[in-house]
Amino acid sequence: MLTETSRPTEVMRSGHLACPGCGLAMGMRMVLRALGHHAVVVVVPSCAAIVSGPFPNAALDVPLFHSAFEVAAPTAAGISNALKVQGKDDIPVLAFAGDGGTFDIGLQSLSGAADRNEDLIYVCMDNEGYMNTGIQVSSATPRFAWTGTSPTGNTRRKKQIMEIMAAHRIPYAATACVGFPEDLMNKVKRAKEIRGTRFIHLLSPCPTGWKIEEHMSPKVTVAAVETNIFPLFEIYDGTRYEINHESRSLPVERYLSLQGRFRHLTEEQRLETQSEVDQNWKVLNAKASGYAC
Amino acid sequence: MKKFISGNHAVAEAVRLCRTQIVAAYPITPQTPIYEKLSELEAGGELGGIMMRMESEHSAMAACLSASLTGVRTFTATSSQGLALMHEMLHFASGARSSVVMANVNRTLAAPWAFWSDQTDSLSQRDTGWIQIYCEDNQEALDSVIQAFRIAEKVLLPCMVVLEAHYISHFMEPVDVPDQTLVDRFVPPVDIPRRFEVDNPRFSLGVVNQKQYRDFRRLSQEAMELALEVIEDVDKKFARTFGRGYGMVEAVDTEDADLVLVTTATITSTARATLPILREKGFKIGLVKIRVFRPFPTQALRKILDNVSKIAVIERNISLGREGIFCSELKAALANSPVRQQIQGYLAGIGGTDVDPGMIERIVVDAMERKEAMDGPIWMTE
Numbered sequence: 001m002l003t004e005t006s007r008p009t010e011v012m013r014s015g016h017l018a019c020p021g022c023g024l025a026m027g028m029r030m031v032l033r034a035l036g037h038h039a040v041v042v043v044v045p046s047c048a049a050i051v052s053g054p055f056p057n058a059a060l061d062v063p064l065f066h067s068a069f070e071v072a073a074p075t076a077a078g079i080s081n082a083l084k085v086q087g088k089d090d091i092p093v094l095a096f097a098g099d100g101g102t103f104d105i106g107l108q109s110l111s112g113a114a115d116r117n118e119d120l121i122y123v124c125m126d127n128e129g130y131m132n133t134g135i136q137v138s139s140a141t142p143r144f145a146w147t148g149t150s151p152t153g154n155t156r157r158k159k160q161i162m163e164i165m166a167a168h169r170i171p172y173a174a175t176a177c178v179g180f181p182e183d184l185m186n187k188v189k190r191a192k193e194i195r196g197t198r199f200i201h202l203l204s205p206c207p208t209g210w211k212i213e214e215h216m217s218p219k220v221t222v223a224a225v226e227t228n229i230f231p232l233f234e235i236y237d238g239t240r241y242e243i244n245h246e247s248r249s250l251p252v253e254r255y256l257s258l259q260g261r262f263r264h265l266t267e268e269q270r271l272e273t274q275s276e277v278d279q280n281w282k283v284l285n286a287k288a289s290g291y292a293c
Numbered sequence: 294m295k296k297f298i299s300g301n302h303a304v305a306e307a308v309r310l311c312r313t314q315i316v317a318a319y320p321i322t323p324q325t326p327i328y329e330k331l332s333e334l335e336a337g338g339e340l341g342g343i344m345m346r347m348e349s350e351h352s353a354m355a356a357c358l359s360a361s362l363t364g365v366r367t368f369t370a371t372s373s374q375g376l377a378l379m380h381e382m383l384h385f386a387s388g389a390r391s392s393v394v395m396a397n398v399n400r401t402l403a404a405p406w407a408f409w410s411d412q413t414d415s416l417s418q419r420d421t422g423w424i425q426i427y428c429e430d431n432q433e434a435l436d437s438v439i440q441a442f443r444i445a446e447k448v449l450l451p452c453m454v455v456l457e458a459h460y461i462s463h464f465m466e467p468v469d470v471p472d473q474t475l476v477d478r479f480v481p482p483v484d485i486p487r488r489f490e491v492d493n494p495r496f497s498l499g500v501v502n503q504k505q506y507r508d509f510r511r512l513s514q515e516a517m518e519l520a521l522e523v524i525e526d527v528d529k530k531f532a533r534t535f536g537r538g539y540g541m542v543e544a545v546d547t548e549d550a551d552l553v554l555v556t557t558a559t560i561t562s563t564a565r566a567t568l569p570i571l572r573e574k575g576f577k578i579g580l581v582k583i584r585v586f587r588p589f590p591t592q593a594l595r596k597i598l599d600n601v602s603k604i605a606v607i608e609r610n611i612s613l614g615r616e617g618i619f620c621s622e623l624k625a626a627l628a629n630s631p632v633r634q635q636i637q638g639y640l641a642g643i644g645g646t647d648v649d650p651g652m653i654e655r656i657v658v659d660a661m662e663r664k665e666a667m668d669g670p671i672w673m674t675e
Binding site: 037038039040044049050052053054055056057058060061062063064066067068070071073074075076077078081082083084085086089108109111112113114115116193 | 307314315339351354356360361367382385488492496498499500
């Protein structure tokens with residue numbers, strides 16, 4: 001446990017530009033704490049880029065590059081390779097991208113980097129929509145959720161990004177969230193020990209977009225984990241699955257009811273959500289028990 | 294050493310000779326032999342750097358520019374659709390003040406689909422903030438890539454070396470591939486800012502306000518103005534080292550000319566060969582080759598053309614709804630000339646069609662007889 005006397009040096013400074021209670025800012029802070037100062041960070045258009053601060057200020061105490069929307073992975077790969085050419089083989093390069101920059105517009109370039117097994121840590125800050133542009137639907141938005149461009153509820157199911165990353169057989173992929181900070185930071189540290197493409201899918205609640213109270217970000221993600229909506233797990237080499245938290249398998253209602261974006265759901269939609277979550281949980285457990293190996 | 298090689302391979306040789314550290318590329322016809330040759334050199338341990346085999350040109354430029362900002366020498370090559378796909382990152386590479394060098398093999402843009410020489414792909418990247426150099430032959434392609442690294446690393450703007458599909462890219466001719474020691478002396482180890490030093494963390498490309506944006510644009514424009522001097526200077530030093538130079542523009546027989554032809558790239562060679570024949574026939578004509586398109590060498594062109602009354606611009610590109618792009622640029626550059634000038638644009642070679650000496654002669658005859666220039670271009674056909 002963290003105490004005042006053992007508080008680690010923060011890489012992320014106070015005075016950043018996140019909204020109050022932003023789960024993404026909390027997540028970035030934890031990731032960077034585990035990453036340390038000896039690293040280069042890439043951000044792309046997303047809340048992470050705004051949080052990083054406007055010129056000439058910088059909220060992150062590491063060399064930071066704000067690249068273009070769809071190229072978090074190749075940007076990080078370019079830096080990583082250039083550092084190697086310069087003989088600086090020991091400096092990790094980490095990219096923060098949002099769910100839009102990962103699931104949608106940046107998927108091709110992420111796939112390319114993962115296919116080449118570029119030496120980088122890629123952290124997808126998933127707030128389940130285009131929150132930086134003001135809450136629009138992305139392919140990471142859960143089914144039935146309200147956004148500004150899905151005013152009657154999202155009709156698509158959330159894309160299974162972890163399965164896509166696993167299909168690339170990258171050495172390490174993990175899910176994490178701000179409600180389990182030690183798990184999250186341990187995963188970043190584990191990722192740091194591995195070379196090649198490492199992927200962390202970080203659930204980052206957006207109080208504005210999810211319509212939750214400002215103090216609720218960590219709690220909501222705990223509910224996401226305990227209802228199996230967002231299980232905590234790792235995938236090694238794309239094949240070996242490990243579930244990191246024994247969930248209480250609470251009904252999805254315990255997660256949905258915390259958020260205004262699901263307020264309009266019908267009973268049928270709640271049941272559908274439950275059965276989808278149950279199915280996904282079954283598949284994940286089967287993979288973790290070696291069925292997929 | 295003289296080698297009998299294509300323009301594409303000449304480019305690859307230059308990239309090797311400059312000890313390029315990161316190459317990030319993606320195949321596209323007719324650029325692919327550059328990518329293949331560099332892969333072959335890498336496999337043979339002759340490249341020295343890291344070859345990134347990207348999944349798109351857009352990502353290739355992203356990797357090149359971030360590697361360049363890390364402080365290493367970077368190169369990529371593309372064509373046509375690939376260049377168009379890169380468009381966003383071209384602005385980025387320039388705005389971030391990277392020193393990426395790229396070869397673009399001019400090829401028609403779809404639609405319709407085709408694979409022939411046409412300059413519209415690179416010319417439509419005019420406003421991306423890249424230095425652009427247009428090559429006349431294979432030797433110039435090799436030499437320009439060597440010069441490009443020095444220019445880009447001095448002014449901190451990316452530089453595009455442009456060669457034409459097939460006429461240069463695949464056409465083989467004897468090329469002098471200079472000694473490594475000479476090139477090492479001319480292009481010393483890279484010394485550009487390292488933007489991502491862990492001991493001195495900074496935020497590159499944070500969001501700026503209106504005034505900051507304006508001021509950064511102004512700095513880039515000043516760098517472009519400086520580039521005019523740097524390009525000239527690098528070319529002179531190149532000539533001293535390697536015994537050949539090109540200038541930003543080249544004038545042939547312009548002093549007494551009644552009519553000056555203005556050309557770029559391979560059409561220049563044809564016009565150059567046709568010039569003495571037409572002079573013998575009594576046409577007092579001269580030739581100006583524009584080699585550097587951005588920054589536009591306005592002063593250099595005015596010095597040669599200010600007092601010329603008739604000018605014919607012959608070019609293999611079109612800005613639809615206007616005319617040939619070099620023609621528009623030249624008209625603007627000469628707007629303040631002291632004499633009234635008749636500047637006529639001729640579209641020749643569009644889509645990679647052939648421009649032969651006969652066509653050059655027809656253009657000369659037309660321009661000499663013409664009493665007044667048309668506002669639009671004249672299409673030249675077989």
